[in-house]
Amino acid sequence: MIKYHPDNAFLQSFATGDLPASLAAAASIHCEMCSSCAQTVQSYTKQAATDGFSALDSRTENAEACSYRSMSSMDAMIEQITKDEEQDMASENQSKTIQVQGKQFELPRALVNIPLGKWSSLGRLSRSRLGMNDGDIRASLLLMEADGGVPEHTHKGFELTLILEGHFKDEFDDYGPGDFLMLDSNHTHNPQTDTGCLCYTVSNDAQHFTKGFNRLVNPLGYFIY
Amino acid sequence: MHAERAIRLPKAGHPIKFNRMSDDPCKTELASWLELVGIERDKSAFTDLFRYFAPRIYHISLSKFGSETLANDVVQETMTNIWRKAHLFDSAKGQATTWVYTIMRNVSFDMLRRISANKEDNLSDDLWGHIDNAEEDSSLEPFRDHLADRELQNGIDNLPDDQKQVVESMFYQDLSQSQIAEKLGIPLGTVKSRLRLAMTKLKHHIGEKHD
Numbered sequence: 050m051i052k053y054h055p056d057n058a059f060l061q062s063f064a065t066g067d068l069p070a071s072l073a074a075a076a077s078i079h080c081e082m083c084s085s086c087a088q089t090v091q092s093y094t095k096q097a098a099t100d101g102f103s104a105l106d107s108r109t110e111n112a113e114a115c116s117y118r119s120m121s122s123m124d125a126m127i128e129q130i131t132k133d134e135e136q137d138m139a140s141e142n143q144s145k146t147i148q149v150q151g152k153q154f155e156l157p158r159a160l161v162n163i164p165l166g167k168w169s170s171l172g173r174l175s176r177s178r179l180g181m182n183d184g185d186i187r188a189s190l191l192l193m194e195a196d197g198g199v200p201e202h203t204h205k206g207f208e209l210t211l212i213l214e215g216h217f218k219d220e221f222d223d224y225g226p227g228d229f230l231m232l233d234s235n236h237t238h239n240p241q242t243d244t245g246c247l248c249y250t251v252s253n254d255a256q257h258f259t260k261g262f263n264r265l266v267n268p269l270g271y272f273i274y
Numbered sequence: 275m276h277a278e279r280a281i282r283l284p285k286a287g288h289p290i291k292f293n294r295m296s297d298d299p300c301k302t303e304l305a306s307w308l309e310l311v312g313i314e315r316d317k318s319a320f321t322d323l324f325r326y327f328a329p330r331i332y333h334i335s336l337s338k339f340g341s342e343t344l345a346n347d348v349v350q351e352t353m354t355n356i357w358r359k360a361h362l363f364d365s366a367k368g369q370a371t372t373w374v375y376t377i378m379r380n381v382s383f384d385m386l387r388r389i390s391a392n393k394e395d396n397l398s399d400d401l402w403g404h405i406d407n408a409e410e411d412s413s414l415e416p417f418r419d420h421l422a423d424r425e426l427q428n429g430i431d432n433l434p435d436d437q438k439q440v441v442e443s444m445f446y447q448d449l450s451q452s453q454i455a456e457k458l459g460i461p462l463g464t465v466k467s468r469l470r471l472a473m474t475k476l477k478h479h480i481g482e483k484h485d
């Protein structure tokens with residue numbers, strides 16, 4: 050049973066395409082595992098479509114649509130588009146399996162076409178950075194091997210952890226597949242796992258790891274997120 | 275010419291009324307245009323779709339990107355995808371406006387990614403495909419019911435035989451309590467008390483899983 054879900058504002062931004070790719074991927078992965086959030090996204094999509102496509106404000110329509118029509122003739126565009134005889138095929142379900150530390154994992158749909166960086170390991174932690182090219186936001190796959198964990202740390206900016214497989218616990222609760230944890234600077238935690246755990250993580254905190262009083266933990270923080 | 279009247283869009287989170295101008299096509303009309311384009315490659319149906327959606331897509335994209343060039347690109351690419359994908363639209367799965375909206379959203383997302391991340395990965399399909407292609411509303415219920423059924427079945431399997439017999443007669447053979455008493459040759463009071471015990475256990479069993 051998934052205990053932690055993205056909040057509705059997050060799901061709504063996902064539905065309207067307004068999240069950066071790394072966060073949209075987190076929402077997408079969660080929805081692949083959580084039918085109730087998937088349904089919420091569907092409702093927000095439907096609502097956005099109704100809002101967006103309902104009757105245009107007549108003034109807006111006159112001002113914008115006229116300039117739009119003069120800017121590029123509708124008929125020319127229609128002519129050009131309908132010359133094309135081709136039809137697109139339905140996209141097929143792709144899948145991708147990865148191997149880390151001797152274990153196999155099937156990746157969620159959102160990540161099958163994202164390049165994976167080389168895995169690097171530190172103790173019982175392994176991390177691969179994802180080639181999202183999402184500006185300051187970094188996304189990674191993080192594997193905690195059985196009986197491993199992450200030393201206590203705080204967050205500047207945000208740190209999103211989404212469990213793909215396995216379980217971990219910290220001083221607040223224990224977490225399993227699909228659990229979606231958005232932590233900010235108010236949180237300190239110390240995740241530990243008995244069984245091993247693969248997570249998708251996103252962080253936007255670039256400077257935090259290079260300066261400040263958390264210097265000792267920082268190299269590790271940089272490694273993880 | 276349209277009269278100078280402002281039609282306010284409903285705020286997010288409020289129930290939506292479809293505020294229609296006189297020349298607005300209804301939902302089924304939009305869906306049938308899409309079907310004509312998909313099945314017959316009907317150009318006049320596409321022209322109707324274009325005249326309805328293009329200015330709206332332009333309007334939405336202009337306020338999102340603040341650039342007429344980009345807004346125009348979104349219109350062109352979205353309308354092209356509608357032409358090429360209309361046969362994939364299934365009116366049983368959802369509304370035409372929702373379908374067009376998801377195409378526009380995906381085009382905008384991929385376009386922004388091409389510009390800002392220099393990525394041609396067209397990620398949108400991987401991100402939203404599994405949600406958009408699921409049927410609306412009803413689709414996810416069977417999955418839940420299925421799960422609940424299985425949990426219920428587990429619970430019933432774990433009941434003592436005498437209680438299980440009573441519960442199964444009620445659930446699966448749809449017998450009334452007195453019919454069960456008659457069938458099993460036991461007093462009605464015994465049926466009632468076995469049912470009560472069984473229900474307490476089942477509630478406990480299912481409750482545990484859902485807490």
Ligand SMILES: [Zn+2]
Nearest residue numbers: 054055083086
């Ligand atoms: Zn959820």
